[in-house]
Amino acid sequence: MLSTDKLMLKFLQELNSDEVQEAFQSLDTLLDHLEKKEDPEPFEVHIVDSAYQTLEKLKTLEGILKQQIEESDVLTGNKLQNLYDKTPHNIGSQVLFD
Secondary structure, three states, X not given: OHHHHHHHHHHHHHHOOHHHHHHHHHHHHHHHHHHXXXXXXXXXXXXXXXXXXXXXXXXXXXXXXXXXXXXXXXXOOOHHHHHHHHOOOOOHHHHHHX
């Protein structure tokens, strides 16, 4: 499960990277240009429709991933460290060093 959470977080970080944001800005410029055309070609209408559907699905995916990461306590701490924190510190010969 930990690897899934890490992959989700990695994807979200990459989705918000500068390169991807530049691509979204270019897409936004293209959509703005196509929407202002008085007599768009059928393929241009298809591009606009597909782009908006893709952006909507991407935003939905982003929301689902963010919600899952927030609800997951795997990323909020280290499981191994949590186990060490829960065990008593004075076990066996460790008592001599405390």
